[in-house]
Amino acid sequence: MAKKIQSLLVANRGEIALRVIRACGELGIKSIALYSDEDTRSIHVKRADKAYYLGPPSPSESYLNIDKIIEIATRVGADAIHPGYGFLSENENFPELCSKNGIIFIGPKKKAMEITGDKMKCKAVMKKADIPFVPGSDGIVNDMEEAVDIAAAAGYPVLLKSAFGGGGRGIRLANDEKQLRQEFEMAAAESKAAFGKAALYVEKYMQRIRHIEYQLVRDSHGQGRHLFERECSIQRRHQKLVEMSPSPVLDQETRNRIGEIAVRAAEAVDYLNAGTAEFLRDEQGNFYFIEINSRLQVEHPVTELVTGIDLVKLQISIAQGETIPFKQDDLGLRGCAIECRINAEDPFFGFTPSVGTVPSCNIPYGPGIRVDTYLYPGCSVSGYYDSLVAKLIAWGKDFEESRVRTKNALKEFTVEGINTTIPLFKTIMDEDNFIKGELSTDYLERFSILDRMNRDAVESSKQDLIPAVSAILLRSEFVKKNHLYQQSTSSKQRTGWQSKG
């Protein structure tokens, strides 16, 4: 393991592949990209030192094709593999398959992944390490009486969840014991009918919760550090939209206290490399551990900007067996960073995916602005993969500065040919509750943000009435004068001619 990495294969695509390739460039490591048929002209292929063909567009035949990826890595002599996020990043077999083939996997070991990937196993381990969980049952309850006892201890209202559910399905709310008994009966029956057994558990129901997570790193010598928190409460259907650090609700004492818990959680599973401990915070300021994400997160740049630590380079050095070069007390939070996840979705039409060619785009830049993106003029956005096309991250000396910088940069950010969620972020950046730091996971519904976005869009459209009419008048004159319209259209098609291999 204590081998210097000379070449690194990035088993991913899009902005995160580019992010890892840039880190390789800084470290003098040869970067190796992979591409499906859909990605031949993608930015990660262009920027990597080497690029190898992986397979057809479908993820299962390309970026999830674990055997093919290992085969290529072995064939081209890659010293290490970085999985990015998504795809194979949390596949617990990947680390082992890598090490069997003499390749360094940049991430945790199989065992830690197995535990963090299994809710119940993880809870058992964490309980031992005294990590606070959302009050409720430690696992599946045996019968109704146990459920009633646990609910009484946790306090009503409680949620009754099916172990086979997921994504909001099979969850029932009970406001008191009577309701719990009724719901338990029904839920147990349902569960039995569907899965053959009544696997239910009980959890305290919390409102106005915030999602706050801690960036963790831990090296192969057992040294663990946290890089402070990220507030990720602004979500839509459990998908994070806006992340920031620091959280507007944490004081230094709480920051350190929860940070220590996060480090302890990493220790409990003998975690290796970068990961994230996710917590819920209720309105009373209590923190409850949910899970460890055993990968680099989408929102890692927020932490990079406030701590000054390059997490991807740190991941690589940890994977090489190096020790973390800083102590917990060396770390400091400077200023504030906000990230907006810009997705190729139409926020005015139910966030439906939007794919196609981007004939031109303007990526914002300037003081405090960082953009991680795979967009470039002439690129295309594929429907086969995730809709995240860009992350706009703005650093400011305080929340206010990073907010106005985000707002300014969103104005500069234009993407032609596809719809994006930029208008939603424009609305959020100017929204009073966001400005006050009044955040919760139901922020969008609670403050009717989408309605507000629609109103904002109409208002901003109105300001374009005069120039839009002017443009149409200019064009009618142009067409009349030059009789060129048909010719230039046809010539455009001709110069746009292209063959694709």
Place this chain on the structure above:
Amino acid sequence: MAKKIQSLLVANRGEIALRVIRACGELGIKSIALYSDEDTRSIHVKRADKAYYLGPPSPSESYLNIDKIIEIATRVGADAIHPGYGFLSENENFPELCSKNGIIFIGPKKKAMEITGDKMKCKAVMKKADIPFVPGSDGIVNDMEEAVDIAAAAGYPVLLKSAFGGGGRGIRLANDEKQLRQEFEMAAAESKAAFGKAALYVEKYMQRIRHIEYQLVRDSHGQGRHLFERECSIQRRHQKLVEMSPSPVLDQETRNRIGEIAVRAAEAVDYLNAGTAEFLRDEQGNFYFIEINSRLQVEHPVTELVTGIDLVKLQISIAQGETIPFKQDDLGLRGCAIECRINAEDPFFGFTPSVGTVPSCNIPYGPGIRVDTYLYPGCSVSGYYDSLVAKLIAWGKDFEESRVRTKNALKEFTVEGINTTIPLFKTIMDEDNFIKGELSTDYLERFSILDRMNRDAVESSKQDLIPAVSAILLRSEFVKKNHLYQQSTSSKQRTGWQSKG
């Protein structure tokens, strides 16, 4: 003066105009741009809230046309004017003309400008404030004997400079008293013949000097702060090429000590707003004050990145009469920042200017990278104005990280249609003496950097042999197969048709 600025006119163009416009956006101030005939499609015109026509391309008829600028500012009701750098920024009449017309000038007062703009006056004031100068005469020497005495006190070798010279002209070196006497006679005769009097002064000659400057800010309440140093030793013909902060040779004690001198210098001239105190440092570590630049410097972003302070917004708040919101001890240097000044010049051909349309360009981005530029695909670089087209600034947690980030970003930075100094910076970023921090104002000559650049260029060209030949082969096949070449060339000219108003 304690008036809240609602609208701000930027009396400049290019990247610095854009920089000020962005600051206005953050502060909710309406930005007003000006443009000459050459700049109708320039980025500062596109990004400003309002833009007004100034005059013909020639600077004297446009960006130096002080009356026209004041006339527009008055007509459109601008509350304030930001002069940027260059053009009218150090014109001592501009502040007064502004205030006569009820406009806030964002910069120092006339009086301070008069002193800082006049070498002798400035020296007289600074001597009183006990600011260390390069040893030599306090002004013009009366006769040869005085010159000999002063030279003896300063120590040989000394320089004999004509007060009417400038830019290296009229400077003579004397290694001992005998030579001084000879040179004095000749220089006095020359000076008399040219200007009617023998206005000569004596200065200690120093080798291997570094140019180190301090960023200053001072508010209307008399509070002065320094924002640490910038090392600007890499120069070509007295033009800075690379700037960085911190300097590789300053320890904390020296940093503070010279910083205090810089603040005292600002106090001595009752300086207002942002400025820069420039020093020379000799090989023994002595610092000598040279001058105060009474404007925002090109290289201000370097300081912004290591201190986290937005200097342009601070300038605006000081101009509004606000007090500086931090004490000296609140400030800290974090990490390291390097700036490369990318000029539209051909470094392989005597740095001759290169002008024209830029059909496409790729501005680098990513972790730690900031670019301030007026380039965009389709823009044009005019021969009427300064050759600076972009500033690449890279922040890193230390010098090494900012260096490799700069190096990576230079690789990503492509500008078509014009020559730029990018190849020179690529060479510098990999050069041993630069890496060791072995810098001096004769760095380019001392280490034969241009020769090295030429060698690097040949080596990097060689790596493109196979792809270049491949491209030509592909094209010949394409032309043969499609018989399209002539048609598409003519159609390209047609679609590229444009009228210009």
Place this chain on the structure above:
Amino acid sequence: MDFELGGTKEIANGELVRSIGGGLILVRINDKEYQIKLLKSGSDYFEFILDDSFYTAKIIQSGSSEVRLSINGRTHTVKQHSKLTEILEKSLSLTAKIGGEKILVSQIPGRVVNVLAAVRAEVKKGDSIVVLESMKMQVAVKAHRDGIVKELRVKKGATVSRNDIIAVIE
């Protein structure tokens, strides 16, 4: 000519007055005259200064009654009304309606992962007809009216583009 800016209910009456030389063009919009300084123009690309502000306009799509264009990167649809186009539009929309009413099109591109309705089935407005997958999201295409499914034009596994016909419902 009257222009309606899509989604805003804002209507403006506009006409070109004349070119006044030096790249300046006079237009009248809602009875106010504006001087436009034209900086760059082509069949579908214009840069101009209007009311002392710079605008980049791109014509994305242009029909007789509707123009899609972007102003400084913001996309808009502008409907053009003149007496003639109004008459034309009415007759066109009439035709369109007859055919259009039956046809269910996909609003997004994607792969068909499930077909939920069968030919000859009775469906209510809002019933899911097929489920498409795009960008890891599943999106249902729902019936736009009550009726009987006369035709199903897609199969499981097929790829559809935006505006492709999914089904005919009568």
Place this chain on the structure above:
Amino acid sequence: MDFELGGTKEIANGELVRSIGGGLILVRINDKEYQIKLLKSGSDYFEFILDDSFYTAKIIQSGSSEVRLSINGRTHTVKQHSKLTEILEKSLSLTAKIGGEKILVSQIPGRVVNVLAAVRAEVKKGDSIVVLESMKMQVAVKAHRDGIVKELRVKKGATVSRNDIIAVIE
């Protein structure tokens, strides 16, 4: 065909072998075969993968014996040599020399701020003939040979483009 990469003295012999389908093209350069995966092509723009690396190539200017192109944004001049072009070139360069030797051209665009030589004056190689200003820099155009100034084609205040004739020196 032989190709010489400008400024490097590197010469390569190259030829297209054949297209092997699937967008793959086989070329032979210096007796080594390379498979090129062509991703995008037009008359003057190519994207391809060669030796497992991605390249963007733009043809900037193309003559019979010389091609200016950029590879991943780096500009190169490639001279093409074949027996025929060699012969052509020789005769061309001969003609060019006769005219070319006398003509002093400007290597940069700029405004003439000073004319230092006079017609009929004798000049040495390296003497400044005119001073141009561009981007606030003053650049002298210097005599390329010893001789007599036969003609001066520019006046103070004039604007010259790159490659404009400044003077004729015989």
